[in-house]
Amino acid sequence: MSSSSGARDALNPLDRARVENDPRWAAVQRILASPGFLKSARLSAFLIYVCECAILGRVDEVSEQHVGIHVFERPPDYNASEDNIVRSHARLLRRKLDEYYAEEGRQEAIRIQVPKGAYLPVFGTVSDPEPEAPPEVAPPVRRRPALRWWAAGVLVLAVVGYAVYRWTTPSRPQMLVRQFWGQVFNADRPTMVVSSDTALVLFEGYTRSSVALSEYLARDFWQKFPPQPDIQGNWISGLRDRPFTNNVDLSFCWRLARQPSIDFRRAVVRPSRELGMADLKGANAVLIGARRANPWVELFDQKNNFQGLFTEELRDYIQNRAPHGSELPVYRWSRVEGATHSYALIEFNRGLTSNEHVLILSGLNTPGTEGAADFLLNPSTLGRFLETITLSDDRVPHFELLLGVDNINVTAPRAEVVAYRVQKD
Numbered sequence: 001m002s003s004s005s006g007a008r009d010a011l012n013p014l015d016r017a018r019v020e021n022d023p024r025w026a027a028v029q030r031i032l033a034s035p036g037f038l039k040s041a042r043l044s045a046f047l048i049y050v051c052e053c054a055i056l057g058r059v060d061e062v063s064e065q066h067v068g069i070h071v072f073e074r075p076p077d078y079n080a081s082e083d084n085i086v087r088s089h090a091r092l093l094r095r096k097l098d099e100y101y102a103e104e105g106r107q108e109a110i111r112i113q114v115p116k117g118a119y120l121p122v123f124g125t126v127s128d129p130e131p132e133a134p135p136e137v138a139p140p141v142r143r144r145p146a147l148r149w150w151a152a153g154v155l156v157l158a159v160v161g162y163a164v165y166r167w168t169t170p171s172r173p174q175m176l177v178r179q180f181w182g183q184v185f186n187a188d189r190p191t192m193v194v195s196s197d198t199a200l201v202l203f204e205g206y207t208r209s210s211v212a213l214s215e216y217l218a219r220d221f222w223q224k225f226p227p228q229p230d231i232q233g234n235w236i237s238g239l240r241d242r243p244f245t246n247n248v249d250l251s252f253c254w255r256l257a258r259q260p261s262i263d264f265r266r267a268v269v270r271p272s273r274e275l276g277m278a279d280l281k282g283a284n285a286v287l288i289g290a291r292r293a294n295p296w297v298e299l300f301d302q303k304n305n306f307q308g309l310f311t312e313e314l315r316d317y318i319q320n321r322a323p324h325g326s327e328l329p330v331y332r333w334s335r336v337e338g339a340t341h342s343y344a345l346i347e348f349n350r351g352l353t354s355n356e357h358v359l360i361l362s363g364l365n366t367p368g369t370e371g372a373a374d375f376l377l378n379p380s381t382l383g384r385f386l387e388t389i390t391l392s393d394d395r396v397p398h399f400e401l402l403l404g405v406d407n408i409n410v411t412a413p414r415a416e417v418v419a420y421r422v423q424k425d
Helices: 013-020 023-032 041-056 064-070 085-102 140-168 172-184 198-207 213-218 233-241 247-258 295-301 366-377 379-389
Strands: 110-113 122-125 191-195 267-271 284-288 306-311 315-320 334-336 339-350 357-363 399-408 414-422
Touching: 013 041, 023 041, 023 110, 041 064, 041 085, 064 085, 085 110, 172 284, 172 357, 172 379, 191 247, 198 233, 213 295, 247 267, 247 284, 247 366, 284 295, 295 306, 295 339, 295 357, 306 339, 339 366, 357 366, 366 379, 366 399, 366 414, 379 414
Parallel strands: 191 267, 191 284, 284 357
Antiparallel strands: 110 122, 306 315, 334 339, 339 357, 339 399, 399 414
């Protein structure tokens, strides 16, 4: 009967019997069966965990660190001071309990409270009004068995209903993934999916130059650089006439279109060289590549803390404009004995106005971009990150995410979170 999501171990038979035979546990089950808690699997798991610990006297296990590990699947060494998921859900839990006792639970004799600044629940009682004497023709002793069976039936239905809910209702990370993609791809406006310009990167490499967005839009940057003695003129002409892109971008577009949580019907896939400023007005956008490969990124990441840049000295690198703690000011990719360690950015910004959203995906090299794409299109990894930064289920906030990507020989790139920022909209 008693279980919770996450890494929480199942209770042994003796502890389970202690919990289920405690009258306070019946009060917990009635709360879990209420509409407010049926809609939130995480809050239900939170309440189950702290109430089980309280009934069993495991006071030392009701701490922010323990709740984060057992309810929200955080690793044992996670930093609770940087990850506020337990504190934010505790506030929601207190509010839901208040709403329950103000509505369907107003007749409850046992009241459960989670005091502010703590996670150990307090079980209180409310004095019931003096009942009227029952008529002698219906002695209470004959009604007790029927009442017990009725209460047992209600409890069984509540438990079964909760179990069905847990099996059929998406978890909070899954709901946040749907919410996120619903903000990027929705029926209200089109979404421009813009691939990078590989021919532009080759041109910049040949001419040892960088092309700003203003020059890119003017379309005359090809004539502004004198011919190089070691480069044939027809090479430059070929790059100018053919807006090449790469297989990584095309694969990412194909995978986007196949995601079950994405409505791709109003999406338009377009090379960056064929995009115009008018295309972005009133539209969401997914930009693939850093500024050097996709100059349109310049429109949206100038105020970001993390930026993918390029210089002749550092080559491709990610700048951290305001490092926190042990963060580095600059991140560059490296290769040691066949293993590549790279970095990538996933940035979720405002569009040209407050109504549009822009998603930017870029890596320092091909493994970096592939690792970032895998992270973004994996509901598990994306969902855990979104749960960390999202306080309200109504909207995923804008954010910047720096990923470290490891790639050993032919293995698939593996991305891990290095740092992130949540933007103040």
